Amino acid sequence: MTTAPLPRRDDPRMHTVEMAAVSGDLEDHEILTSVRPGPSTRETALLVAAGGALGATLRYLLELAAPTIATPTLVDIPWSTWTANVLGCLLMGVIAGYLESGGRAPAWARPFLATGLCGGFTTMSTLVLQVSAMIGADFPLIALEYGLGSAVLALLALVVGLLAGRILGKRS
Amino acid sequence: MAAILGLLAVAVGGAAGSTARWGLAHLWAVRGPRREGLSVPWATFAANILACFALGVIVTWFGASAGGAGRTAYLLLATGFCGGLSTLSTLALEVVALVRGGGTVIALGYILLSAGSGMVALWLGLVLAA
Numbered sequence: 001m002t003t004a005p006l007p008r009r010d011d012p013r014m015h016t017v018e019m020a021a022v023s024g025d026l027e028d029h030e031i032l033t034s035v036r037p038g039p040s041t042r043e044t045a046l047l048v049a050a051g052g053a054l055g056a057t058l059r060y061l062l063e064l065a066a067p068t069i070a071t072p073t074l075v076d077i078p079w080s081t082w083t084a085n086v087l088g089c090l091l092m093g094v095i096a097g098y099l100e101s102g103g104r105a106p107a108w109a110r111p112f113l114a115t116g117l118c119g120g121f122t123t124m125s126t127l128v129l130q131v132s133a134m135i136g137a138d139f140p141l142i143a144l145e146y147g148l149g150s151a152v153l154a155l156l157a158l159v160v161g162l163l164a165g166r167i168l169g170k171r172s
Numbered sequence: 173m174a175a176i177l178g179l180l181a182v183a184v185g186g187a188a189g190s191t192a193r194w195g196l197a198h199l200w201a202v203r204g205p206r207r208e209g210l211s212v213p214w215a216t217f218a219a220n221i222l223a224c225f226a227l228g229v230i231v232t233w234f235g236a237s238a239g240g241a242g243r244t245a246y247l248l249l250a251t252g253f254c255g256g257l258s259t260l261s262t263l264a265l266e267v268v269a270l271v272r273g274g275g276t277v278i279a280l281g282y283i284l285l286s287a288g289s290g291m292v293a294l295w296l297g298l299v300l301a302a
Binding site for chain 2: 041044045048049050051052053054055056057059060061063085088089091092093096111114115116118119120121122123124125126127128129131132147150151154155157158159162
């Protein structure tokens with residue numbers, strides 16, 4: 001598979017919220033808020049809150065549907081958390097890929113779906129708790145398998161989502 | 173009825189946690205230091221670490237509750253708030269963005285730092301709350 005060369009620093013595709021976050025470059029933030037007037041700060045907060053409420057609730061419903069059974073001698077992989085994390089990263093990738101490749105979306109989409117829904121649906125704190133509990137229960141190998149597996153699958157899902165999103169974005 | 177209360181607790185907590193996470197990112201983008209080049213996304217890092225610490229505390233206080241107010245508190249604060257405050261999707265996106273921007277070493281450092289600090293923060297929360 002051939003990969004495209006990395007976009008140059010001044011490529012508009014680099015001017016995403018994520019790049020602004022990792023580059024610490026005020027220019028990106030200014031670009032995002034001036035070129036594309038979107039929801040106000042208050043509106044954005046409300047959108048994030050709504051998305052977060054939905055994401056957390058969905059994650060909880062998954063947990064109810066597939067509860068993790070843990071006993072002193074048998075440790076189960078928390079499939080509900082795993083699923084929520086991987087699916088959340090997949091969706092995040094799709095949204096990011098779609099938007100960065102020019103896909104048209106309403107202004108509320110990113111704060112509600114990405115920051116809110118995906119952010120609330122996925123969880124790092126629960127993952128860390130579960131890994132720590134496995135280590136504490138003397139299952140270090142399962143802890144490593146689950147922790148590393150979550151990280152790798154999450155990244156993989158994100159990249160797959162990015163690729164899919166870019167295809168969708170270019171079509172739109 | 174209890175089921176609805178539980179769902180409500182998670183939703184409210186999730187809303188609050190996610191908003192707090194966004195608030196940190198917003199503050200960092202607007203008020204944080206300007207730097208050339210790539211760096212660790214400190215806002216997401218802070219949100220994740222705070223969530224791990226808070227979860228340690230909440231698990232100690234309410235983790236063993238089987239029902240009633242304790243269980244509702246756990247759903248509100250742990251499942252909801254900490255689940256909303258922490259995020260794996262944003263972290264993954266940032267890692268990929270770093271790698272695409274040429275900062276693979278920073279990306280790796282970010283992952284390891286998040287994982288390690290998260291576990292330390294959780295442990296601190298567990299210990300301090302006891």
